[in-house]
Amino acid sequence: MQLEQQISALIETGALPAGTTLPPGRKLAQDLGLSRTTVQKCYDTLRRNKLLSAHGRLGFTVVAGDRVEPSMERLKGFTEEMREIGRVPSSRIIERAVVTDRSIASVFRLPSTAPLLKLVRVRFGDETPMSREVAWYNLTAAPALAKSDLEGSVYALLRTCGAALTHCEQTIEAAQPDAEECATFGFTEPRPCLLIKRRSFDADNRLVEYVEGLFRGDAYAYKLNLTI
Incomplete structure (x- = not known):
């Protein structure tokens, strides 16, 4: 004791x-x-x-305090998840740029020269690093994002831009962090993490966001409600 x-x-x-x-x-x-x-x-x-x-x-x-246990029945952003469990959300932007990327443009089914906003962020809950996200946004659908303040909720910004997200396709798989990601999370050695890939759409079924986020496995537990 x-x-x-x-x-x-x-x-x-x-x-x-x-x-x-x-x-x-x-x-x-x-x-x-x-x-x-x-x-x-x-x-x-x-x-x-x-x-x-x-x-x-x-x-x-x-572990990183209370686990985040988001339901997969509703699309929610990181900011909303943190606030639901009483944590203060914040972000640190590592990279922000308007880019052209042929392979990512193909994900959006856009021309190879279409402008995309690339955003790399570390997301924190009560100053604890919870995830490292690499996201791309369709500037054809939400051109105002290119000059917006992205420190807070991008989902809230998309609503004000007229490109509110309504549904998504999401996959979750086990992944091992690389050296840079271990440093981000403060791991002394690689630990199990969750790699979440999400394609988010607006009401017109336009793909607005594609994001790959690595979430620390000791802080997240996703749950599903299944019926027969």
Whole structure:
């Protein structure tokens, strides 16, 4: 119980930030002069309390607070998801440019010379990095985006531009972050993440947004309601 309380306090104060890998149970037991069983029970309790996540041979990692559990029944942006769980959303823009890209233009079914807005952002919840997104936007559908302030919700901007998103096609798959993405999330070594690819459309069925977002696996749990 003392070990559990001490580790919990280190997590809550930020001394052990999200993504930190704790020492293997055997090593920590030796360092503290405790039995391996005691340390394992402590880790298991912290995992049940959602302070740690287990990664097999890689051990236990500090999670990023409450998991985001968005329903897949409704299209929502990152800003709305964060606000729903009481977190303050923010973004850091890594790259923003109006580009032409033949392969991405083909995704939009546009001419190869069509202008696209490319936006690379790190998204934060309460200053914890939650995702790294690479997005492209159809400037034919929403030309005002090219000169808009993109620090906040792009979905809100699209509504004011007359290109509100109404539906999307989305895939989710497991992915391993590369070195740059590990640095973004503060991982000391690669950890399981979710790669989400989304094509979002407006009411006229125009493809307005194509985004590939890497979300930290210890912070997201998507849920579905299925009926027979």
